[in-house]
Amino acid sequence: MTANLIKQTHFDAIIIGGGACGLMCAVQAGFLGKRTLILEKTEKPGAKILISGGGRCNYTNMYATDMQFISANPHFCKSAFSQWSVEDTVIFFETYGIEGKEKTLGQLFPVSDSAKDIVNLFTGLCRELEQEIWCNAEVKAIDQVMGGFAITFERDGREETLHTPKVVIASGGLPIAKMGATDFGLRTARKLGLRVTETAPALVPLTITGKDQEWYEQLSGNSIFCRVSNDQISFEENILFTHWGLSGPAILQISSYWRPGQWIELDMLPHQNVLELIEAERLQNGKRPLGGLLASLYTRKFAEALAKYLPIEKNLATLNKQDMENINNLIHHFKVKPAGDKGYDKAEVMRGGVSTDELSSKTLESKKIPGLYFGGECVDVTGWLGGYNFQWAWASGFVIAQGI
Known part of the structure; x- marks a missing residue:
């Protein structure tokens, strides 16, 4: 030049x-x-x-x-x-x-x-x-x-x-x-x-592949208020299930702190204790199925999808100690290991x-x-x-x- x-x-x-x-x-x-x-x-x-x-x-x-x-x-x-x-x-x-x-x-x-x-x-x-x-x-x-x-x-x-x-x-x-x-x-x-x-x-949806992909796909469109966290930070906002994984404000936020190979944790009832809700409902109606209680907390579709992990047909009165531990872990400590993210075309920044x-x-x-x-x-x-x-x-x- x-x-x-x-x-x-x-x-x-x-x-x-x-x-x-x-x-x-x-x-x-x-x-x-x-x-x-x-x-x-x-x-x-x-x-x-x-x-x-x-x-x-x-x-x-x-x-x-x-x-x-x-x-x-x-x-x-x-x-x-x-x-x-x-x-x-x-x-x-x-x-x-x-x-x-x-x-x-x-x-x-x-x-x-x-x-x-x-x-x-x-x-x-x-x-x-x-x-x-x-x-x-x-x-x-x-x-x-x-x-x-x-x-x-x-x-x-x-x-x-x-x-x-x-x-x-x-x-x-x-x-x-x-x-x-x-x-x-x-x-x-x-x-x-x-x-x-x-x-x-960053600020990007996360993808799920492998054996769990079908479970997320069937829930596509369902939104849940969650606390999403890793070992650095946590965010409380909605998450959105999609046919390829997870999106929504809380997922976009945590994505900026996520790296491939790392886990994130979902507390799907951050302001309540699911075990306390079960105990309270047991006193009123012990014959109520677990699925019925969950359907009052989430969409019916999401409650039914939890059958993969929880005994939703069981009456509340018959839930044993192991059941209660599993319910607590699933609702308050749901572990997710994303496969990746949706890339720059879907990223905010x-x-x-x-x-x-x-x-x-x-x-x-x-x-x-x-x-x-x-x-x-x-x-x-x-x-x-x-x-x-x-x-x-x-x-x-x-x-x-x-x-x-």
Whole structure:
């Protein structure tokens, strides 16, 4: 590549990726009087925002702190969150007409239930602040050159190279390739000599194969409130049986902490004691079958499926000590060894990414390469399900904007 092929631009920075982090970065830079250009691979910006929360966009979580994020350095995100808090997110959206409503476990959605309102807010602000967004612009390479970087990209069938003093990589992670996800950020980091923490699908359904698969298949569509745990953490939310295994909020949450070969445990009656319920019912109606009691706690289909493990035809009065032990273990300590996960196409986010050791926690700038910034999902900071990853995207976009 020769210098005369590189077109000089008047932008203070070029942002790779028009998702949550990239859009916030452009807007915040605009507030500071800086000009940015977003290069977005797909036809429209904010593609992943539009599908999040079933098209409603759970844009933050009222209870978000650094404690709900997974990273090789769990303290890394503290600085960004001290600069851009949940309160800042709420005020920002309210200022521009998007009121929030809190749903389960602190999840905040627009009152309109429309993710389009979020995207329209950012694209509108970009227009007002003269921040440019070029769509269908696929970046091919980022090279270090005198005075900054050369960004080579293809747009409308033509290849072009622009010079920029600073570049922001906010190109997301690997999940949902059909929405434009690629490993561009990770490849670029490695090419430029930065370390990348091992990546894997996160917030993803888990699969069951082998002799137990048929049992899960027959329960497809059944949902149960559970406490799902491993030796690290536990989550209390619904699980969903599917024809290939387990999904639902609690499973997605635990998946971020699960590794192949490990077990997880389900407490399928987390706020009650099944043995106490049996004893109480025995006093009232000892002739009632165990299956009848279970059917009052779960769906009838699920209660009947437990016949594989429990004597559901037995009357409560005739249950012996071994029966009671088996019931307790099954209901409160149901062991599951997933075969794997459903992969990036079904994952909400990617775990791992550009190593936090390579970046300043205060600015998200590369320690080795001045002027190079990484934000959002391509960094090794992964939040829980429920608006946490958006909070990281907004915070990292804001932080980067201060430095470009």
